[in-house]
Amino acid sequence: MAFTLSGDDVCQATLPTPVPDPYWVAFSTSSAKLAGIPLDDNNLPADKAWLEVLSGNQLDAGDHHFSNPIATVYSGHQFGAWAGQLGDGRAILLGDIAGQELQLKGAGKTRFSRMGDGRAVLRSSIREFLASEAMHGLGIPTTRALSIVGSDLPVRRETLETAAVCARIAPSFIRVGHFEHFASLQKHERLKELADLLIQDHYPECLQTKDTYLDLFKRICKRNAKLVAQWQAVGFCHGVLNSDNISVLGLTIDYGPFGFLDQFQIDHICNHSDQGGRYAYHRQPQVMHWNMACLASAMIPLVELQCNESEAQEQLRKALEEFPISYAQAWQSLFRKKLGFTTEQDGDIALLERLLQAMHDSKVDFTNFFRRLGGLKMNAPVDQIEMRDDFVDRNAIDQWFSDYLARLGDEFSNDLVRQNSMNQVNPKYVLRNHLAQVAIELAQKKDFSEVGKLLNILTKPFDEQPEHESYALAPHPNLDSIEVSCSS
Known part of the structure; x- marks a missing residue:
């Protein structure tokens, strides 16, 4: 339910600051269903007023009137040091919708903005939108993202970018x-x-x-x-x-x-x-x-x-x-499941720690290794396991695979049941930075198709999706590392 404490020492009534000529960048039909927002045939809100509401330009859409938008105050420790008073510097809580709190991020200055401009940029809004829905797809508790509304309003960060407002929902944003x-x-x-x-x-x-x-x-x-x-x-x-x-x-x-x-x-x-x-x-x-x-x-x-x-x-x-x-x-418990174990044995954690050390030493792709592990045949000769080629210390990983296959044999008589269970906990698709970057660069040219495509892929991260096989690949070794900072 919406934050109901009142008083100037708790929150401040804060109207969103309008943006010029808003347009849809992305919309989550899953989050819309959670919020009870009816959609049209294009999977956008049937009531066109929602574009104005979710951009911060008005407060009414259909039966919803958000009469008391607020920004809340909080404090906290940042990088281990007490930072004193902080607060919703660019987040404005519109109110309650279907038992969820609806918040706009990037909708303008609040009393708690300090030196900030209260805005968010398209780049960071796409990352938050996709990450929120990707984490939900993975079954990990998260705030949800409802939409991104863009505007050509210029916003200065390291360079000049354009503004965006990300609408997000959660049972509560209390921290x-x-x-x-x-x-x-x-x-x-x-x-x-x-x-x-x-x-x-x-x-x-x-x-x-x-x-x-x-x-x-x-x-x-x-x-x-x-x-x-x-x-x-x-x-x-x-x-x-x-x-x-x-x-x-x-x-x-x-x-x-x-x-x-x-x-x-x-x-x-x-x-x-x-x-x-x-x-x-x-x-x-x-x-x-x-x-x-x-x-x-x-x-x-x-x-x-x-x-x-x-x-x-x-x-x-x-x-x-x-x-x-x-x-x-x-x-x-989670890593036992990633390895396919359904029971606990004393040597399981030592076996896992040996694997993680070997993966660290050889810089093995985390997501792909565990996904491929599900397809390992229990009767496979160790020297024919392709994954061993990813490791520098061949003798050590051969011994690990030998021990692992023996451990699997304690529980399973066939591969199919194990593979199905492992594929439900080891995703094939995650939001890798290079994938997000491609979507961002296209969106900055007003092509939002890749944002929508990634959203569809990442909401089904455990499915094979053979038509999207390339999205499961690790970034090419020659691809420059994408640096991400606190700037947004």
């Missing part, structure tokens, strides 16, 4: 940073109102326990532990895991300098602005744990409502220690 904000100002009543709103709308089961706010913290931790394990399992790097970019619903939110792994490097950094590698692939679980510690600190006054200060701190500390356990359980 860890919202809790940090009120805790940092010692506005404990506001902190309690925020927690109570969250419990009422999204965690009602917490009301069944005597330690309501401690239970809320545990549930938020568990969701985010599972979320980051899911990222690791598909090779997704968020790129900027600041505490203000962490959803308290365990959703992937704020797609900026993200990237999916091509060549597997355990310490891969997808964000060009991340000079120290704080948000590298292998550090994402640790950083998410750190962000949960930030939330724990912010929630101390709430837990103190049900016990004294020292007890509150001890209870939150113990609850925080459950995060790595929850993460490890989720991570191990």
